[in-house]
Amino acid sequence: MSSPGGLKRGIRFRDLALFYVVVSLGLRWSATAAAAGPSVLVIWIAALLCFFIPLAATVMELSERFPQEGGLYIWSREAFGDFAGFIAAWTYWMSNLPFFAGYFYFGAASVLYAFGSRAQALAANPLYFISFSVLSLTLITLLNIRSAEAGKWLFNIGSLGSILPLSTVMVLAAVSWVRFGPAVRITPAGLIPHFSLGDAVFWSTICLAFTGIEAGSSMGDEIQNPRRTIPWAILVGGSILTFGYIGGTAALLVALPAQAMGGPDGFVNGIRQLTAHLGVPWLLVPIALLVGLNSIGGAAANFTSNSRLPFVVGIHRYLPAAFGTIHARYRTPWVSIVVLGVLGIAVSVLSQAGTSVRGAYDVLVSMTVLSTLLPFLFIFGAMIRLQSRPLPPGARRVLGGKPVAILLGSLGLASTLATLALSLVPSVDEVNKSLAVAKVVGGMFVLVGAGVVVFIGALLKGRRVASAVPAD
Numbered sequence: 001m002s003s004p005g006g007l008k009r010g011i012r013f014r015d016l017a018l019f020y021v022v023v024s025l026g027l028r029w030s031a032t033a034a035a036a037g038p039s040v041l042v043i044w045i046a047a048l049l050c051f052f053i054p055l056a057a058t059v060m061e062l063s064e065r066f067p068q069e070g071g072l073y074i075w076s077r078e079a080f081g082d083f084a085g086f087i088a089a090w091t092y093w094m095s096n097l098p099f100f101a102g103y104f105y106f107g108a109a110s111v112l113y114a115f116g117s118r119a120q121a122l123a124a125n126p127l128y129f130i131s132f133s134v135l136s137l138t139l140i141t142l143l144n145i146r147s148a149e150a151g152k153w154l155f156n157i158g159s160l161g162s163i164l165p166l167s168t169v170m171v172l173a174a175v176s177w178v179r180f181g182p183a184v185r186i187t188p189a190g191l192i193p194h195f196s197l198g199d200a201v202f203w204s205t206i207c208l209a210f211t212g213i214e215a216g217s218s219m220g221d222e223i224q225n226p227r228r229t230i231p232w233a234i235l236v237g238g239s240i241l242t243f244g245y246i247g248g249t250a251a252l253l254v255a256l257p258a259q260a261m262g263g264p265d266g267f268v269n270g271i272r273q274l275t276a277h278l279g280v281p282w283l284l285v286p287i288a289l290l291v292g293l294n295s296i297g298g299a300a301a302n303f304t305s306n307s308r309l310p311f312v313v314g315i316h317r318y319l320p321a322a323f324g325t326i327h328a329r330y331r332t333p334w335v336s337i338v339v340l341g342v343l344g345i346a347v348s349v350l351s352q353a354g355t356s357v358r359g360a361y362d363v364l365v366s367m368t369v370l371s372t373l374l375p376f377l378f379i380f381g382a383m384i385r386l387q388s389r390p391l392p393p394g395a396r397r398v399l400g401g402k403p404v405a406i407l408l409g410s411l412g413l414a415s416t417l418a419t420l421a422l423s424l425v426p427s428v429d430e431v432n433k434s435l436a437v438a439k440v441v442g443g444m445f446v447l448v449g450a451g452v453v454v455f456i457g458a459l460l461k462g463r464r465v466a467s468a469v470p471a472d
Contacts, residue, residue: 008147008331011223013233015152016216020237022159023301024212025244027291028106030166031267032205033245034252038190041253043206044246051419052210054412055376056238057398058383060231061405063217064395065386067226070312071217071305072379079382083455086318088378089309090451093340095371096306100299101133101348107295108132110268114288133348140300141341144307145327145334155304158297161290163240165271166248168287172274173251179278182254204423207415208372209245213238214379215305222308227394267291303340311336318458370423370444376416383409 011019033040062075072092077085108129112119122128143154176183213234220226256270268288275283311333314323327334387402387409398405424441 009222009224010147011152011219011229013224013229015156016223016229016233017236017240018156018159019152019216019301019305020213020233021240021244022155022162022294022297023215023305024210024237025159025162025166025241026103026209026298027162027165027248027267027294029205029209030245030248030252031270033209033249034256034270035266038184038186038253039193040206040249041186041246042191042193043203044249047206047210047415048242048246050411051207051415052238052242054380054408054415055210056213056234057405057408058379058412059214059217060234061396061398062379062382062386063220063230064227064397065389065392067217067220067230069219069221069308071220071309072214072375072382073218073309073312075382075386076375076378079385080378082316082318084378086313086455087448087451088375089313090454091371091447092375093306093309094447094451095375096302096340097343097347099302099372100137100344103295103299103302104133104136104348105129106267107136107292110288110295111292112288113268113272114285114292130349134345136296136299137303137341137344137348140296140303141337143300144304144337144341145330145332147330147332152304154300155297158294158300161292161294161297162244165267165287165290165294166244166251168283169255169271169274170247170251172278172280172283173255175278176255176274183257184253186250186253204373204419207419210241211372211376212302214376215302218305218308218312303344307337307340308333309336310339317462318455370420371447373416373420373423374444374448377413377420380409380413380416384413 033044036043063071066074066078068074070089073085073089075085076088109123111132112123140154216223216233217226217230223229252270255274268284268291271287272281272284275281275287310319310323312324313319314321314325314336322335323339324333325335326332384406387405391397398408
């Protein structure tokens, strides 16, 4: 299968490994998980075994088979045809619009802690959060137009915004344990998960936290030696994020009571209490700034990879051909980048309209879960379906060959289906539960339906153009 030519291969192994860290290791998920109590450690391990490891193996093999630009779009298209490829790319692309805004709200709320109590007055100011989102996305868009090499520095630096704060939390938690004992006692009985319908959405976010490593493959033609670089970068980046999630959550459990975390500022608010308790309040300033940087870096990593999907779809003419345009000077898919930037800014502004900052944040998280996980049905399905094809020259299977690949794909598919079902369960605080479910399901029908309309329109246009060409 031919690849789009003219793109610059500027992403190296180090860049991609740090990309996987910043795109997957979300500090907000560690704080949200710790607020649920010790049993969340078992849930993390279950998500690791049932979702993340199958996903890592699937991305490794499919990237070996199809190392070019496009990632999950190419995998789904090769396995199930043009329509499946388009819908997988469409839903994945659209799911990142609320993701950007949610990440920026988390970062904006965290940064305020670096500037004292007076700055906290902005915590309920929608204009501040909108401004933070708009300025951040504008910067990310401009850097990506310049080159993937320019854009990659945001997620390279942003990865430090997750690694350094979590490492600091682990050290502070150890000191707190020695001096004061654990804030939450971890006992064998406390590790047993107790599922209830009220916890359903939370359980679904645990799998959501492990997504992201599939995104790097969207930049296949901009990665140096992708068949070699992607698997090793997944191993290194995946190890860091696994340790970060489980170790960071355990540290927060030891150091802080559950009520100290949650919401857009949950992580940094917990750090504020911990540093004050240990007599090192000055540590709050650099940690808050690093967390804000992490939110920008995480958004930048997702933006860089997701802006490549409509570029490849545009080449195949299922989006306007302009999406497949490469900038003459910078050798980047600049139209696709600009459109994603403009849409991301629009969603950031609209999501804040008519609601509080906390309300907007909760809505954005709920919007992200279902729409993000839907494309993983295509990813794991492609892993299973494509086992019937021989490997291209130079490509490698996962360890264990075809039987293990099918097993891992099936496990990932089952985990995704279960997570999607959990994400539909309304919270216990929801007054009208039937309406809440209808909104979520209706929103997904609108999202997928819009993609179907666009696809059919492109198909009909292509046929009209083909019929207008005179036969030889």
